[in-house]
Structures are given as C-alpha cells and as structure tokens.
Amino acid sequence: MSDPTPVVDDLREESEELDRLVAELSREQWALATPAPRWTIAHQIAHLTWTDRSALLALTDEDGFRALVEKALAAPESFVDQGAEEAAQLPPAELLAQWREGRTALDKALREAAPGARFPWYGPPMSAASMATARLMETWAHGQDVADALGAVRAPTDRIRHVAWLGVRTRDFAHGVHGLPAPADDFRVELLSPSGDLWTYGPEDAPQRVTGPALDFCLLVTQRAHRADLALRAVGPDADRWLDIAQAFAGPSGAGREPRNAGGARP
Structure with a gap:
C-alpha cells in the first residue's frame, strides 16, 4: 500500500x-x-x-x-x-x-x-x-x-475492501484491547465481495478460518452490527473468539449494536 x-x-x-x-x-x-x-x-x-x-x-x-x-x-x-x-x-x-x-x-x-x-x-x-x-x-x-x-x-461497493483489509490487520490489536494474548498462528479469512470476487487473507491451509460476506465482516469489525445478525462462520476456537471482539478502530471497544433477531441466535 x-x-x-x-x-x-x-x-x-x-x-x-x-x-x-x-x-x-x-x-x-x-x-x-x-x-x-x-x-x-x-x-x-x-x-x-x-x-x-x-x-x-x-x-x-x-x-x-x-x-x-x-x-x-x-x-x-x-x-x-x-x-x-x-x-x-x-x-x-x-x-x-x-x-x-x-x-x-x-x-x-x-x-x-x-x-x-x-x-x-x-x-x-x-x-x-x-x-x-x-x-x-x-x-x-x-x-x-x-x-x-x-x-x-446503502448498496455496498468494493470500496469496503479497505475496511476488510484493516479488519484483518487489526486482529492482534483487538485482542490487546481486551487484555488477551494474540493468537500464535495466522488465520485464513475468505470474504465474498459485493461484486462477487473472493477476497482472501492468510495461509490457505490455516486451520483457524473465517468465511462469509465481506459486507458482514466490515459491519462486524466496525461494530455496526451484532455478530448474531451476520452470516460469518468461524472454524476453530481462536477464530471464533476473534469474531466476538474484532474491531478495526483505535481506542477502547464500545458496546456495539444489540442483536436484531429474537434471542440473539447466530445464523
């Protein structure tokens, strides 16, 4: 960059x-x-x-x-x-x-x-x-x-690739904000862009993985939607924990959004 x-x-x-x-x-x-x-x-x-x-x-x-x-x-x-x-x-x-x-x-x-x-x-x-x-x-x-x-x-555009990139890059920072150690290994992140391309980050064979729509990932890392309302999937306990604490912005973590669906069940 x-x-x-x-x-x-x-x-x-x-x-x-x-x-x-x-x-x-x-x-x-x-x-x-x-x-x-x-x-x-x-x-x-x-x-x-x-x-x-x-x-x-x-x-x-x-x-x-x-x-x-x-x-x-x-x-x-x-x-x-x-x-x-x-x-x-x-x-x-x-x-x-x-x-x-x-x-x-x-x-x-x-x-x-x-x-x-x-x-x-x-x-x-x-x-x-x-x-x-x-x-x-x-x-x-x-x-x-x-x-x-x-x-x-708003109709999503591929401009959110920058938000997604920042969300991936701030993985370890998000752990630090919550007083948690950063995961030892890289994750694989695969996101479907608004235009239909697949954006990928990290080793292809990484056991810890996050997949889903790029828009949902960007809403998550900016805390503009609750994880329960997003179609993101985590494989591995470290990846799963990351999706609960992810943030792409500096400063302390905010309260975020409340779930929209009844009971807060994940899709």
Whole structure:
C-alpha cells in the first residue's frame, strides 16, 4: 500500500456518497438520533469533520498536531465527543461546508505526501496510504450510522475492501484491547465481495478460518452490527473468539449494536 492513490480515490468516492445522503436533509433530519448514544446525524458529520481536520494537521503541521494530542491526553474520556458536540451545533449548511472544505484539503495533502513518509497519529505513525484507509473506514462506518438513522439502505461497493483489509490487520490489536494474548498462528479469512470476487487473507491451509460476506465482516469489525445478525462462520476456537471482539478502530471497544433477531441466535 505504498501508493496512496487508489485508496484516496475510494475515500473521495465514499465521502461523496455520504455527502449525497445528507446534502438535502432538513434541519429536523440533521437532528435525528443515530445508533451512537447521544449522537445525531449532525454529530456524525461533525465527527468526520473533526477527524479529517486532525488528519490534515498530522500531514501538514506536526507541531499543531502535537498540541492536539496533548489536548486529547488532558481529557481522554471526552475529547472526541467534545469535538463532535461543538461542530454539531453549527447550522447544517455551515457544518456541511466545513466538512467539504476539510476533506478536500485532506485529499490534496494525501496525494502530495512524500513517498515513504510517515506521519504522527494517536497511535503509531502512519503512511499516507494507511491514513487514507483509516479515514475511509471511519467515513464508511459513520455513514452507516447516518443511513440507519434515515432508514436508508446503502448498496455496498468494493470500496469496503479497505475496511476488510484493516479488519484483518487489526486482529492482534483487538485482542490487546481486551487484555488477551494474540493468537500464535495466522488465520485464513475468505470474504465474498459485493461484486462477487473472493477476497482472501492468510495461509490457505490455516486451520483457524473465517468465511462469509465481506459486507458482514466490515459491519462486524466496525461494530455496526451484532455478530448474531451476520452470516460469518468461524472454524476453530481462536477464530471464533476473534469474531466476538474484532474491531478495526483505535481506542477502547464500545458496546456495539444489540442483536436484531429474537434471542440473539447466530445464523
């Protein structure tokens, strides 16, 4: 993933799709509750605006980003919510304009990043490609929250390959978040893409395996759906445990979604 162009292109398309979903909303619709506790649609877009701005600082102003990290460390439990709350109070047209302006600037900075450069973040430093992947994952996940609030069904695209890749890559991180040792061996992950291709990760002969639709895997690792509602299959106890704790995002694990089907039985 040394060349960030493909994922930056997909990030732009993912952002534009979400933009089309919110651009014509009424003020009342911007205030609709989303599945995230206490967050409206305005909070979701405000959060993306804030994190895009953070990523832009990381790429273009290391001192400015360092100051932002120090502010986060001073209030680790509320920092992200505060950023979303402030921007969510703006008039919808102004918030939308700020989001568009920020993501356009970030797009330019990602494309102009020096090859091989690494940039500071709240965790380990990231390449431009990794930064764009993380931004796409967040844009897609928070876009799902918006769609759910509106009762809209988004047609999945193969842009979620970046989310799936990140979900696989964060397997050991997810164990660490829960205070668990990482599995000793690689897993085999086979996911059916929206276009019908099979995306594969890990050794073909690995005994621990995860299979199913790529969309379901992405919903799981972003905690946008409960495992009981997804058609994912685990073979092996370590793979099974992973599906209960998987997360592709930084920070502590959230409560996730409640199961939709009665009794929470797995399909």
